[in-house]
Amino acid sequence: MSIEEALATLGWRQHFQSQVDPDSTDTPARVMSVHRGRVEIASEAGRASIELHGQSATLGLTVGDWVLVDESRSQIMARLQPFGLFQRRAAGTGGDIQAIAANVDTLFIVTSANRDFNVARLERYLAIAHDAGAFPLIVITKSDLAESPQEFAATAGKLSPGILVELLDARNADQVAVLRAWCGEGQTVALLGSSGVGKSTIINTLSGSEQDTSATREDDQRGRHTTTSRSMHLLPDGGWLIDTPGMRELQLVDVGAALDDVFSDIAALAGQCRFTDCSHESEPGCVVQAAISDDTLDPDRLRRYRKLQSEDRRNSESIAERRSRDKGFGKLIKSVLSEKQKYKGGN
Numbered sequence: 275m276s277i278e279e280a281l282a283t284l285g286w287r288q289h290f291q292s293q294v295d296p297d298s299t300d301t302p303a304r305v306m307s308v309h310r311g312r313v314e315i316a317s318e319a320g321r322a323s324i325e326l327h328g329q330s331a332t333l334g335l336t337v338g339d340w341v342l343v344d345e346s347r348s349q350i351m352a353r354l355q356p357f358g359l360f361q362r363r364a365a366g367t368g369g370d371i372q373a374i375a376a377n378v379d380t381l382f383i384v385t386s387a388n389r390d391f392n393v394a395r396l397e398r399y400l401a402i403a404h405d406a407g408a409f410p411l412i413v414i415t416k417s418d419l420a421e422s423p424q425e426f427a428a429t430a431g432k433l434s435p436g437i438l439v440e441l442l443d444a445r446n447a448d449q450v451a452v453l454r455a456w457c458g459e460g461q462t463v464a465l466l467g468s469s470g471v472g473k474s475t476i477i478n479t480l481s482g483s484e485q486d487t488s489a490t491r492e493d494d495q496r497g498r499h500t501t502t503s504r505s506m507h508l509l510p511d512g513g514w515l516i517d518t519p520g521m522r523e524l525q526l527v528d529v530g531a532a533l534d535d536v537f538s539d540i541a542a543l544a545g546q547c548r549f550t551d552c553s554h555e556s557e558p559g560c561v562v563q564a565a566i567s568d569d570t571l572d573p574d575r576l577r578r579y580r581k582l583q584s585e586d587r588r589n590s591e592s593i594a595e596r597r598s599r600d601k602g603f604g605k606l607i608k609s610v611l612s613e614k615q616k617y618k619g620g621n
């Protein structure tokens with residue numbers, strides 16, 4: 275096998291090749307997992323663990339990234355620009371952006387045919403997939419436990435034009451086999467969804483391996499956060515699956531146009547309103563409100579679209595913008611306080 279062929283099995287493609295200086299002796303490698311102070315990589319020369327220090331510790335590497343390593347494979351020299359990146363605003367860290375996975379071809383948005391199923395959350399994941407350049411597929415597990423599993427699939431099928439939905443028992447190899455089409459050689463698939471929905475179970479069934487899984491709580495069917503780190507798993511078909519820990523919070527960051535892809539039905543209606551800056555509330559000639567009146571658009575869907583738009587705007591403020599707003603706010607408080615002081619002094 276040539277070096278190119280070996281790299282292609284890891285997901286290498288022209289997008290990355292074009293970023294490499296042909297005269298350099300550094301070689302490409304893919305990040306398989308990220309740990310405190312070190313990363314596991316795979317390259318045509320096999321697997322290695324590389325310590326991060328100095329400049330390489332500041333690259334913000336995430337699972338799925340492509341990097342260049344030096345000849346002795348002891349140092350990361352550069353991170354190649356990914357073709358797509360999943361990221362989120364991390365909870366409880368003052369809004370830092372955390373990379374979840376890079377260079378993902380297909381996203382399995384995993385939910386269960388039970389109380390986990392939530393259309394607003396699915397729309398959020400769809401926007402994230404569109405933004406990261408990954409093809410989304412909604413996978414609904416635990417079909418074996420639901421009374422009317424088809425209802426979940428029908429609801430999911432309406433969330434975005436042309437959306438693909440698979441309903442299955444994640445433990446059943448015959449049923450899970452429908453997902454194999456997305457997992458061919460060199461393809462990268464990430465699984466996102468709440469804890470306990472069966473992400474690791476799907477990987478186990480597809481690969482015949484043994485990721486840790488554990489039963490959900492009896493009372494509310496919530497998971498126990500069994501998977502705690504992100505890593506890439508090679509499937510017998512040659513595809514790569516990225517397992518992720520169930521996430522409590524996945525806020526949108528800078529997905530902008532991707533929201534219009536998910537809500538393209540509303541975006542298309544909005545384009546036909548009489549006024550180009552129509553707010554779709556009470557303007558005459560509003561095609562969105564007309565669609566709600568004649569029952570062709572669910573008002574809840576419009577509300578969810580709006581909510582995600584404003585969340586995205588809020589989260590996409592750059593740190594600089596936030597600081598300057600905070601500064602402005604600080605000035606405002608100061609001037610109010612000094613006015614107050616003057617007022618007091620005048621009395």
Ligand SMILES: Nc1nc2c(ncn2[C@@H]2O[C@H](COP(=O)(O)OP(=O)(O)OP(=O)(O)O)[C@@H](O)[C@H]2O)c(=O)[nH]1
Pocket residue numbers: 415416417418419442443444445467468469470471472473474475476486487488489490497498499500501502518519520521
């Ligand atoms: N009956 C049934 N049980 C399932 C199905 N999918 C997953 N389970 C069970 O649900 C539990 C949780 O599955 P996991 O695969 O650990 O869930 P996870 O999404 O990886 O959860 P975290 O790692 O915590 O994010 C396990 O006991 C699985 O056996 C399914 O389709 N049917």
Ligand SMILES: [Mg+2]
Pocket residue numbers: 473474475486487500501517518519520
């Ligand atoms: Mg898991």
